[in-house]
Amino acid sequence: MTTTLTKPHPQKTTPRERGHRPGATARGRNWLGGLAGWLWLAVVVVPLYWILITSLKARSNYYASNPLVPPTDPTLDNYQLVLESDFINYFWNSVVVTAGAVVPAVAVSFMAAYAIVRGWRMRFLRVANGMFLMGLAIPLQATAIPVYLIIIKLQLYDSLLALILPSIAFAIPLSVLILANFIRDVPKELFDSMRVDGATEWGTLWRLAAPLTRPAILTVTIFNALTIWNGFLLPLILTQSPSQRTLPLALWTFQGEYGVNVPALLAAVVLTTLPLIILYAFGRRQLLSGLTAGFSR
Amino acid sequence: MSTLTGSAGRESRRSILPWLAVPALLFFVGFAVVPLVGVFVLSFTTWDGIGTIHPSGLTSWRAVLTNPGLPHALWVTFLVMAVSWAVQTPASILLGTFLAGRQRYRAVLSLIYFVPLLLSSAAIAVAYRALLDPNFGLGAGLGFEWLSKDWLGRPWLAFGVVVFVVSWQFVPFHSLIYQGGVQQIPQSLYEAAQLDGAGQIRQFFSITLPQLKYTIITSSTLMVIGSLTFFDLIFVLTEGGPGDATRVLALDMYKRGFQADLMGPASAIAVILVLMGLAIALLLRRLGGRDAGESQLEGA
Numbered sequence: 351m352t353t354t355l356t357k358p359h360p361q362k363t364t365p366r367e368r369g370h371r372p373g374a375t376a377r378g379r380n381w382l383g384g385l386a387g388w389l390w391l392a393v394v395v396v397p398l399y400w401i402l403i404t405s406l407k408a409r410s411n412y413y414a415s416n417p418l419v420p421p422t423d424p425t426l427d428n429y430q431l432v433l434e435s436d437f438i439n440y441f442w443n444s445v446v447v448t449a450g451a452v453v454p455a456v457a458v459s460f461m462a463a464y465a466i467v468r469g470w471r472m473r474f475l476r477v478a479n480g481m482f483l484m485g486l487a488i489p490l491q492a493t494a495i496p497v498y499l500i501i502i503k504l505q506l507y508d509s510l511l512a513l514i515l516p517s518i519a520f521a522i523p524l525s526v527l528i529l530a531n532f533i534r535d536v537p538k539e540l541f542d543s544m545r546v547d548g549a550t551e552w553g554t555l556w557r558l559a560a561p562l563t564r565p566a567i568l569t570v571t572i573f574n575a576l577t578i579w580n581g582f583l584l585p586l587i588l589t590q591s592p593s594q595r596t597l598p599l600a601l602w603t604f605q606g607e608y609g610v611n612v613p614a615l616l617a618a619v620v621l622t623t624l625p626l627i628i629l630y631a632f633g634r635r636q637l638l639s640g641l642t643a644g645f646s647r
Numbered sequence: 648m649s650t651l652t653g654s655a656g657r658e659s660r661r662s663i664l665p666w667l668a669v670p671a672l673l674f675f676v677g678f679a680v681v682p683l684v685g686v687f688v689l690s691f692t693t694w695d696g697i698g699t700i701h702p703s704g705l706t707s708w709r710a711v712l713t714n715p716g717l718p719h720a721l722w723v724t725f726l727v728m729a730v731s732w733a734v735q736t737p738a739s740i741l742l743g744t745f746l747a748g749r750q751r752y753r754a755v756l757s758l759i760y761f762v763p764l765l766l767s768s769a770a771i772a773v774a775y776r777a778l779l780d781p782n783f784g785l786g787a788g789l790g791f792e793w794l795s796k797d798w799l800g801r802p803w804l805a806f807g808v809v810v811f812v813v814s815w816q817f818v819p820f821h822s823l824i825y826q827g828g829v830q831q832i833p834q835s836l837y838e839a840a841q842l843d844g845a846g847q848i849r850q851f852f853s854i855t856l857p858q859l860k861y862t863i864i865t866s867s868t869l870m871v872i873g874s875l876t877f878f879d880l881i882f883v884l885t886e887g888g889p890g891d892a893t894r895v896l897a898l899d900m901y902k903r904g905f906q907a908d909l910m911g912p913a914s915a916i917a918v919i920l921v922l923m924g925l926a927i928a929l930l931l932r933r934l935g936g937r938d939a940g941e942s943q944l945e946g947a
């Protein structure tokens with residue numbers, strides 16, 4: 351996979367070419383694509399819409415009404431029910447695990463990516479880079495059992511730290527890859543002039559490379575936050591007590607408890623997703639452009 | 648850190664760089680590389696997950712390799728991988744090409760497409776379980792006979808549901824990758840093709856598709872390796888059922904290890920997963936015909 355995840359190429363068309371040439375939109379003007387586009391919109395939107403309106407229905411109403419017609423008297427009772435359970439606790443655990451893993455993961459990945467780009471001639475750094483790349487090809491779930499063993503040996507079983515440490519490790523390969531791709535685009539002259547000014551490598555890292563690659567850092571941060579917030583396997587195998595549970599796992603247990611109360615279950619689904627929707631509302635441009643640049647070619 | 652200048656500064660600079668990679672390496676080695684070696688070692692032991700670990704030679708491997716469950720799990724894993732690839736790839740290319748157009752509404756669509764990626768697999772599985780309920784789900788509520796099947800209760804239907812839900816979740820992501828890929832195709836190619844009188848369909852097959860070669864490999868690699876890790880979605884959606892119709896390797900590993908307390912055989916399955924991941928990555932890299940190290944040197 352790594353073969354193709356190299357440099358994000360700059361846009362090859364000039365602004366002048368984009369809008370006004372006769373053929374400019376030819377690549378986008380195909381009816382088959384258009385049909386697929388609208389069809390897919392329905393495939394995506396109908397279930398989301400159904401989740402949302404059902405979560406606003408009274409339980410008694412759920413079985414009686416047409417599932418795609420919004421409730422005549424929307425109620426927040428389901429949300430109240432979910433919030434009155436241990437939801438706040440699970441929510442807080444998810445926040446702690448996500449923040450506790452993403453911040454260090456991005457920081458150490460950035461430092462490593464910087465070192466790999468700037469010190470490419472050093473054998474040690476190339477070996478390190480090779481290891482991170484290998485990490486991309488390995489389904490890290492396959493390491494679940496030894497991770498479980500390590501966490502037990504560290505006496506961290508059933509704690510939030512047990513979730514944080516492996517999450518950091520699993521976030522590193524892709525983060526390093528994306529960040530290195532962007533740091534590589536910083537013009538060499540800038541590094542040289544920092545050196546002439548007497549800046550240390552540490553200073554260059556934080557005062558030159560970090561600000562210039564801010565979009566990439568943001569992308570990686572959002573992407574890792576998404577992955578870790580939604581993580582399921584690690585909480586499943588590394589925690590036991592409800593007090594250490596994170597949201598995705600709590601949802602799964604809700605399914606057992608509220609099995610028959612579908613509106614409440616879907617309210618829980620909406621509530622666990624809400625923080626990400628809000629994050630997306632603010633960071634969407636960043637996330638979309640960062641991902642397309644980070645992954646394509 | 649220090650304020651050394653001149654040649655001394657260059658020296659200190661040279662020495663600090665490797666250290667910058669050390670924290671990331673420590674985490675990665677500690678919780679990825681060591682476990683990777685560990686899972687290999689554990690596959691030659693017997694362990695119930697709590698008690699002591701006993702070396703037991705090839706016992707676990709023998710247990711796994713002679714268990715009829717393994718070929719089945721391999722087959723299901725392969726099938727999920729192949730079918731979900733075959734469904735997602737054309738859909739993603741088509742959508743990506745569509746989204747690469749510059750009309751504003753397409754940009755808005757791409758925002759909506761992305762939403763499923765925000766939901767956790769657990770949330771998606773929980774929601775789809777309710778949605779597909781034969782008695783109270785969407786189909787029953789609307790009175791549609793064809794929608795109110797026992798979706799998760801029949802082997803092939805459940806398999807189809809898994810592929811559909813996987814696509815629902817990930818097609819948006821891959822179409823974004825393709826969108827980026829299409830936008831990088833030089834416009835001049837299309838102009839030349841138009842001068843030659845090539846129609847849209849011809850342009851798609853003669854320019855867009857060949858130019859997307861590396862994008863297709865990137866996306867396919869992510870898809871195929873990703874499909875080895877479909878655990879949470881299937882675990883919550885079907886628990887591998889009905890029977891063992893959707894019991895993929897990752898799920899098989901979890902059930903044997905953490906539910907049946909057979910960590911040795913479960914580790915052997917994990918080793919098989921690792922080998923599959925590596926084999927697929929190498930295969931696709933060869934197909935790609937480019938080497939990561941080289942292309943990165945070019946960029947450096």
